Amino acid sequence: xxxxxxxxxxxxxxxxxxxxxxxxxxxxxxxxxxxxxxxxxxxxxxxxxxxxxxxxxxxxxxxxxxxxxxxxxxxxxxxxxxxxxxxxxxxxxxxxxxxxxxxxxxxxxxxxxxxxxxxxxxxxxxxxxxxxxxxxxxxxxxxxxxxxxxxxxxxxxxxxxxxxxxxxxxxxxxxxxxxxxxx
Numbered sequence: 764x765x766x767x768x769x770x771x772x773x774x775x776x777x778x779x780x781x782x783x784x785x786x787x788x789x790x791x792x793x794x795x796x797x798x799x800x801x802x803x804x805x806x807x808x809x810x811x812x813x814x815x816x817x818x819x820x821x822x823x824x825x826x827x828x829x830x831x832x833x834x835x836x837x838x839x840x841x842x843x844x845x846x847x848x849x850x851x852x853x854x855x856x857x858x859x860x861x862x863x864x865x866x867x868x869x870x871x872x873x874x875x876x877x878x879x880x881x882x883x884x885x886x887x888x889x890x891x892x893x894x895x896x897x898x899x900x901x902x903x904x905x906x907x908x909x910x911x912x913x914x915x916x917x918x919x920x921x922x923x924x925x926x927x928x929x930x931x932x933x934x935x936x937x938x939x940x941x942x943x944x945x946x
Contacts, residue, residue, distance in 0.1 A: 766805035774806045778816050789826075792817045842875035846904035849873055851912040853887050860885075869895050873904075874911075889920035896926065909933040 769777065781787055781795050781802075790798065792814030799809065806812075817823055842848040855867035865883035869892065872879045880899045884891050900907060910927065912918040914936050927934040 766800065766803055769804055769806045771806075774804075774809070774812060777802075777804055778812050782813075782816050783820065783822070789820065789823050790817070842873070845876045845878070846873050846900075847875060847907055848909040848911065849900060849907050851892075851910060851918070853884075853913075853915055853917065855884075855887075871895070871900060887915075887917045889917050889922045892917045892920075893922050893926055896923075901930065906930045907932060909935060911935045911937060913937055 777799060778795065781790075781798055783789060792810065795813040795817065796810050799813070849871045851869070851871040853867055853869055857866050857868070860866040861883060863883070864885050867884040867887050868881050869884055869887070870879060870881040880895075880903075882895055882899065896910070900910075910932055912934070917923075918934075918936070923934070926932075
């Protein structure tokens, strides 16, 4: 593929036309460079010229992507041994329900081994969650050090709080619907 080399004045004219001309889309520097190359032009400072044009374009600065929230440090969940930390979530409502009328699934995954436990539920209550923790987690694998769940009301009831305090379990909450481990 042959590319026409341009001098500085021609290059600036092409960059301005591609960026904000009649068919210009106010694209970012790298996208402009690709478009200009596809049009059959080249010059040595092409990427820098495209980046500077996008950076100094008033419309791009006013209407460009704005980050409204400062970045936060991520805290990974690290489990040192099996069944120490569990991620829990409610899946559903599932339509149509099962033959027995179950519309939800309560699931838990061990962060270390990725072992999963799940039960079907007709409706979600703190009583069902507590029974699941007791029968499927504590009685089978021992008392975990940590349980992570979303902020769903079934996980934040006084029954659950009393249970985790009594067993000295660190109960942590992620943002609702974005637990990540169960997805």
